[in-house]
Amino acid sequence: DAGITQSPRHKVTETGTPVTLRCHQTENHRYMYWYRQDPGHGLRLIHYSYGVKDTDKGEVSDGYSVSRSKTEDFLLTLESATSSQTSVYFCAISDGTSGRGTDTDTQYFGPGTRLTVL
């Protein structure tokens, strides 16, 4: 999976508890993304990062926050988990540089984290 790991891989938690998911890459890619995948919705972007301490919101950012203090790590936090946040969460990375003549917009995905909020 292109040097991307996600932890934990599975988590069950209760409504109202904080949850942090971690994405770790060894590719030194600039861009990192968090998506959620739900039946019938495909993948929806939660937040993304375009550099250390540089992040921005995606389509479904409400209830989520992120942090990126190092190039290799991108954390997704659910401050107070709700049942609607039960989903499979994927991290992705992208080189995103220009001028190399390669497909730099290609994203590489981690294996996913299955989160259940009871």
Add this chain to the structure above:
Amino acid sequence: SQQGEEDPQALSIQEGENATMNCSYKTSINNLQWYRQNSGRGLVHLILIRSNEREKHSGRLRVTLDTSKKSSSLLITASRAADTASYFCATCPGSARQLTFGSGTQLTVLP
């Protein structure tokens, strides 16, 4: 909102047959990509086609892009049981390094 919409939602074919999946999108794009997802796994990039390209090949994959109709198609020739997966199109608009995914086509290849 989803930029890309795949059609059909599900497709079942026999091994050896060709599989065609379509994707329609709404706004202008820089490129369009296709990804595959096996059950319980992350997405894997298959092919990228730029807005100034009309057709691209990679092994048994053929992708077309019609920017005037805002549509793309993915053809998998001589399908195999191992091609069973969900296939997603994703659009990359302008200079933004973001992708917007469709809801996918579930392909089942019967042996």
